[in-house]
Amino acid sequence: MKGLLVSSLEEYSGKSALIIAVGLILRERGFKIGYFKPFGVGITRIENHLVDEDAYNTALVLDTGDSIEDVCPIVIDRPYMDFVRAADPLELKKKVIDSYKRISEDKDVVFVESAVEYKVGKALGLCDSAVSSMLDLDLLIVVKYTNDFILDKILAARELLGERLKFIIFNQLSGYKEGYVTFINERFLKRNGLELLGSLPFSPLLAGLSVREIVDALSGEWLIKGKPGEEEVIIEELLIGAMSPPSALKYFRRVRKAALITGGDRADLQNLALETGTIKCLLLTGNLEPTGTILGKAEEKGVPVILVADDTLTTLGKVDEVFGKARIRGEVKIRKMKELVERFVDLKRLIDYLNLDTAFLQK
Template sequence: MARKDRCPGIYIAGTSQHSGKTLVSLGLVAALRDRGLKVSYMKPVGQRTVEVNGAHVDEDVILINTVYGLETEPADCNPVTIPSGYTTEFVRERKSRQPLIDRILASYDRISEDADLVIVEGTGHAGVGSIIGMGNAQVAAILGAGAMVVTGGGLGKPADEFALNRAMFAQEGCNIIGMVANKFLPKKMDELKPLLATWLEQFDDRLLGVIPYEPILSELTMRQIASETGAEIIHGEQYLDRRISDCIIGAQYPHRLLQSLRPGVLAIIPGDRDDLILAAISSEELSSETAGTIGVCITGGIMPHHSVLRLIERSQAPVIAIREGTYDVASEISDVVGKILPSDTEKVEKGQWLVKRAMDLDAVLEAL
């Protein structure tokens, strides 16, 4: 049970994976700090972890703590992680969730000791984590935090998603602060935003914000692609923060490839196509349109001729290599999600600006 004297928290819950929970958390911390509030951050249950000071913590914790210089222990910000095989072991051995609850509450009390408010980021939709008794609605109830539900943009789909998730939070006795609709097509906002607000009012719920779709937030960097795919960096470590918005497969004549190259393109080329690799490198170096804007991924476990590698080393193109075949590599890269990284200042600032501009902060604070 949550103590009545516990620091208030806002539980950021999504209706699906990649709904925008981290974006909303990032921007909400900034908006609340602008109001003079001391804000802490927590992600009670994490899945995608990195190692920090000997502890495995969710990567979103690293983002928020780094951007805002928060001094809370990363392990307290993410007290429970779910490694591969954990849920199977939990069910097979009929483990109790109480140790997990105790760990979360102890961490929450430590990070909120001097805070006015805690932003608590969930994982997936309301039911994610239920297999171990740590569903988002369950964790929000444990902490006594009000739930802010992040949906997609539009009218029918976000309303359906919100209704389903609201039912799960209500079942756990959670206070619903309201809805934030993310990735809303700008051309639809004027028409659909008032309709969505009207629908919510029927159930005494609030539309707290509508965040427009911003393409830059979905774009990848060469660094993300290399990290997510385990690629070998052939050249251009200093250029890995170059932004990628599209991929093309090199399987044509060189002049056709040159016609396809444009700013923000990653050219995926088999390692035995020296002609196409040279064409891409030449475009990077000489074209006024694509200079300093493209990347190259070599596939198939084949390295270009050493004379070509020497030219690559003299270029300003980030070049990576992945052992799998071209089709498998293209498919793998298409599955990579464009996350906000601490080093990506442009994305961080754009995300903060979008959320602060969209959020009705007075309504948020009033609903707590």
């Protein structure tokens, strides 16, 4: 069995998504996959247990069969400083080692996910440098190319993590950034002993939110749920409805799978949106319910209508805050992530590194 620590330079870089995609691909080829997260900070309560939400969902998708207490043995269940003050680093270390040992039993490979980013956990002795040494793991860092200074962050991570940092995968590449990857690889990664495993392009679908996730983020009220399954439709773009119908029509025609945020009293824009076919959800603000005619047309066309108490700008801010931080949930997103990984990641090199039987590659 071999493990690999999957980390990142910053939060919301796509660690869980990559692990899910690679894990499912390898599982389909016959390998036994394990998943482990030494400690988690995104706490939620499931069946009267406090768990790390990402760890719980990732283990569920990968169907590892391990207990959540072993998958993520340490959860930060209070303010971080309070947890640090009360913690015994030696006890935490033992807990991590024991859980990892149980997770590793009968597995071909275990993917270990860091919490937040590679430096987090230093005060507890659980940062990536410590965990990689503790469990004898090399690292793969998922790099979200937010700006050109990301190059300096990669080199700083290499200096801190040393030779245990082996692999880089760029994620959410778009525009001019794609052209820089070859230069970065040749000039900096290779010269610093780092191997580029792949570059994943930006996907509006993966960055988008389901209608249900938007409703949860806004504490909205369903007025129309649309056709069965429409609440899981992925919204890729947002539009503000504050203009005249002729002006709005130009924007409606340019988008695909968009949500319209507008006042509940703007029946003109609501009606136009329902006619275009590109607006997949109406977010009506100000706690103003639309007319019965609008609700009837929305139900007929299967377009969800959500009532929101906040004003339009506040609503936009709340939705915009969670866009780009969307989790990989649901079959549509998982399938898309797998497609991208199979196309843009050197899976053969990864399988060779993990010492997995390459005969499975022919399956």
